[in-house]
Amino acid sequence: xxxxxxxxxxxxxxxxxxxxxxxxxxxxxxxxxxxxxxxxxxxxxxxxxxxxxxxxxxxxxxxxxxxxxxxxxxxxxxxxxxxxxxxxxxxxxxxxxxxxxxxxxxxxxxxxxxxxxxxxxxxxxxxxxxxx
Amino acid sequence: xxxxxxxxxxxxxxxxxxxxxxxxxxxxxxxxxxxxxxxxxxxxxxxxxxxxxxxxxxxxxxxxxxxxxxxxxxxxxxxxxxxxxxxxxxxxxxxxxxxxxxxxxxxxxxxxxxxxxxxxxxxxxxxxxxxxxxxxxxxxxxxxxxxxxxxxxxxxxxxxxxxxxxxxxxxxxxxxxxxxxxxxxxxxxxxxxxxxxxxxxxxxxxxxxxxxxxxxxxxxxxxxxxxxxxxxxxxxxxxxxxxxxxxxxxxxxxxxxxxxxxxxxxxxxxxxxxxxxxxxxxxxxxxxxxxxxxxxxxxxxxxxxxxxxxxxxxxxxxxxxxxxxxxxxxxxxxxxxxxxxxxxxxxxxxxxxxxxxxxxxxxxxxxxxxxxxxxxxxxxxxxxxxxxxxxxxxxxxxxxxxxxxxxxxxxxxxxxxxxxxxxxxxxxxxxxxxxxxxxxxxxxxxxxxxxxxxxxxxxxxxxxxxxxxxxxxxxxxxxxxxxxxxxxxxxxxxxxxxxxxxxxxxxxxxxxxxxxxxxxxxxxxxxxxxxxxxxxxxxxxxxxxxxxxxxxxxxxxxxxxxxxxxxxxxxxxxxxxxxxxxxxxxxxxxxxxxxxxxxxxxxxxxxxxxx
Numbered sequence: 001x002x003x004x005x006x007x008x009x010x011x012x013x014x015x016x017x018x019x020x021x022x023x024x025x026x027x028x029x030x031x032x033x034x035x036x037x038x039x040x041x042x043x044x045x046x047x048x049x050x051x052x053x054x055x056x057x058x059x060x061x062x063x064x065x066x067x068x069x070x071x072x073x074x075x076x077x078x079x080x081x082x083x084x085x086x087x088x089x090x091x092x093x094x095x096x097x098x099x100x101x102x103x104x105x106x107x108x109x110x111x112x113x114x115x116x117x118x119x120x121x122x123x124x125x126x127x128x129x130x131x132x
Numbered sequence: 133x134x135x136x137x138x139x140x141x142x143x144x145x146x147x148x149x150x151x152x153x154x155x156x157x158x159x160x161x162x163x164x165x166x167x168x169x170x171x172x173x174x175x176x177x178x179x180x181x182x183x184x185x186x187x188x189x190x191x192x193x194x195x196x197x198x199x200x201x202x203x204x205x206x207x208x209x210x211x212x213x214x215x216x217x218x219x220x221x222x223x224x225x226x227x228x229x230x231x232x233x234x235x236x237x238x239x240x241x242x243x244x245x246x247x248x249x250x251x252x253x254x255x256x257x258x259x260x261x262x263x264x265x266x267x268x269x270x271x272x273x274x275x276x277x278x279x280x281x282x283x284x285x286x287x288x289x290x291x292x293x294x295x296x297x298x299x300x301x302x303x304x305x306x307x308x309x310x311x312x313x314x315x316x317x318x319x320x321x322x323x324x325x326x327x328x329x330x331x332x333x334x335x336x337x338x339x340x341x342x343x344x345x346x347x348x349x350x351x352x353x354x355x356x357x358x359x360x361x362x363x364x365x366x367x368x369x370x371x372x373x374x375x376x377x378x379x380x381x382x383x384x385x386x387x388x389x390x391x392x393x394x395x396x397x398x399x400x401x402x403x404x405x406x407x408x409x410x411x412x413x414x415x416x417x418x419x420x421x422x423x424x425x426x427x428x429x430x431x432x433x434x435x436x437x438x439x440x441x442x443x444x445x446x447x448x449x450x451x452x453x454x455x456x457x458x459x460x461x462x463x464x465x466x467x468x469x470x471x472x473x474x475x476x477x478x479x480x481x482x483x484x485x486x487x488x489x490x491x492x493x494x495x496x497x498x499x500x501x502x503x504x505x506x507x508x509x510x511x512x513x514x515x516x517x518x519x520x521x522x523x524x525x526x527x528x529x530x531x532x533x534x535x536x537x538x539x540x541x542x543x544x545x546x547x548x549x550x551x552x553x554x555x556x557x558x559x560x561x562x563x564x565x566x567x568x569x570x571x572x573x574x575x576x577x578x579x580x581x582x583x584x585x586x587x588x589x590x591x592x593x594x595x596x597x598x599x600x601x602x603x604x605x606x607x608x609x610x611x612x613x614x615x616x617x618x619x620x621x622x623x624x625x626x627x628x629x630x631x632x633x634x635x636x637x638x639x640x641x642x643x644x645x646x647x648x649x650x651x652x653x654x655x656x657x658x659x660x661x662x663x664x665x666x667x668x669x670x671x672x673x674x675x676x677x678x679x680x681x682x683x684x685x686x687x688x689x690x691x692x693x694x695x696x697x698x699x700x701x702x703x704x705x706x707x708x709x710x711x712x713x714x715x716x717x718x719x720x721x722x723x724x725x726x727x728x729x730x731x732x733x734x735x736x737x738x739x740x741x742x743x
Contacts, residue, residue: 017542
């Protein structure tokens with residue numbers, strides 16, 4: 001089962017949240033490699049670098065919405081147009097504390113977004129992802 | 133020939149020349165002689181009828197006449213001033229006659245002398261006149277001024293509802309029937325003028341009939357003079373009661389309508405599409421602030437000039453479109469009155485074609501809708517404010533939910549982890565995180581509190597006059613450390629006398645926010661320079677705060693820069709909340725804030741404070 005999500009990106013500007021999610025993923029043995037970024041820009045730079053070096057890209061990205069520098073929305077827009085091969089193999093999960101219905105509708109209108117999770121991330125969410 | 137009728141001495145030539153229609157017949161009704169007038173009167177032509185039988189010659193005569201003639205042959209006379217006979221063909225025949233028996237000295241009857249006139253035409257005209265008098269209810273009257281006698285035709289008596297044989301016995305009695313006062317005086321005055329100056333009259337007055345009924349009559353009169361002396365007064369009397377009352381009623385309705393129209397301040401107008409002729413009523417002139425009797429040029433030009441400059445083109449377009457399509461509808465526009473006030477008018481237009489002509493007219497009414505319009509504008513403003521407040525409340529609610537959830541999530545997950553954690557080192561790390569999370573929650577709650585306070589509009593009693601320059605210096609001193617750290621520089625051009633009406637704590641918060649934002653987001657390439665200036669403008673003090681920092685991409689954030697779309701629980705991104713709070717504080721004090729900015733060049737805030 002661990003083979004499915006070899007490499008995971010975690011993008012959130014809240015260090016506490018990064019800490020707990022990372023801990024959860026390790027405990028659940030969901031993935032071996034978890035890389036964290038405190039904003040969308042850093043994650044995008046990393047993706048482009050991997051592309052340039054032809055190294056393996058993450059299978060799954062957990063993305064927060066409100067972040068400084070490059071927020072979740074901007075990351076999604078940027079990802080859509082980025083020169084990255086095999087994008088379809090990268091699943092994007094949006095995570096946020098927002099329960100604003102207009103925001104949730106907007107998220108769902110992005111075809112590249114796999115699903116939306118209201119924080120916190122739970123073991124059940126991870127199991128569901130593995131099953132899909 | 134004398135031998136044939138030896139005893140009858142008749143001079144035919146003599147009889148022929150008698151100027152009336154006369155004939156002489158014998159006992160057997162055979163014509164002996166007749167006048168020329170007889171032939172003419174009865175259309176007999178030039179041929180002699182002597183020796184012919186009476187009814188052979190005039191076949192159309194009724195048989196009743198035969199009876200009369202036979203009666204006369206018995207020695208009787210007969211006379212009639214005019215008798216009507218119904219002929220077999222349905223026509224009427226009016227005859228007037230005088231018949232005498234022709235008697236010899238010894239009393240023997242020799243024949244008849246007949247004077248017979250056909251007065252049908254004359255009678256029929258008389259009948260028509262009589263009918264006309266009855267239909268028009270017009271009668272004639274006269275007063276003989278020499279012997280003071282009066283004569284009335286029957287119709288005058290009928291109109292007066294007096295016995296048919298009544299006639300006024302004295303001169304004054306001729307005027308007694310007119311209603312006392314204004315009406316009688318009017319006729320007396322007219323009669324006097326007629327007698328003295330020969331001027332005829334024609335008046336419509338009220339009179340009282342024999343049954344004391346009040347009716348309207350038209351009295352016409354004129355005089356006849358003889359040798360400079362007035363001898364006769366005559367004229368007509370017509371019953372015009374029905375027409376007059378209808379007319380008066382109509383006039384009353386028109387007056388009422390005019391009154392109603394004037395009272396309702398509805399102006400009416402008419403525009404002839406063929407020749408451009410324009411007609412306005414008084415109210416319409418008033419509504420447009422144009423003096424009815426004192427304007428130059430065409431009414432159209434004056435109308436156009438009265439319209440508010442911002443509305444002219446639109447109104448012209450709408451009007452010409454309506455004239456093209458003949459579609460009725462409403463055009464609204466503002467007019468600028470001579471004293472400069474603005475009035476909102478609503479003009480309803482409709483199109484009509486006049487009967488029997490191709491002429492097209494536009495007619496309409498104009499109404500002053502200023503109070504309604506002003507109320508509507510105010511209502512829209514309220515609705516806008518309410519909507520803004522509602523939006524910001526929704527925003528606020530979502531943000532509060534988001535931020536509090538973020539913390540509570542962290543806290544609950546961290547405590548759960550702590551419970552399960554065996555490793556002491558890990559436990560320590562989790563505790564550290566818990567501490568951070570509780571601190572964040574605390575600062576979020578503080579921020580929320582600030583936001584709530586900044587939206588408090590009930591601050592009137594806290595507003596005082598504050599010298600702007602003093603406030604700036606105070607805040608500058610408070611953050612001198614930050615200034616030193618960023619090596620910032622201030623260029624202040626504010627008159628020390630400039631004061632503003634503010635809540636002092638709000639002003640401090642506003643200035644503090646502006647300064648810290650400018651320094652925090654300064655450009656790493658330049659020395660931070662903040663330029664501050666102030667000037668009076670439109671009852672406000674305009675305060676300009678300009679930096680040369682990183683700037684804000686307004687194309688991207690423009691509408692939301694003062695909004696709460698940014699979360700504020702992380703210090704890194706506190707800018708959004710700060711601006712939201714100061715905007716609320718400024719607006720609560722009756723001011724405004726605007727921003728202009730270029731990325732990598734700097735940001736300028738223009739704030740207006742009440743003075």
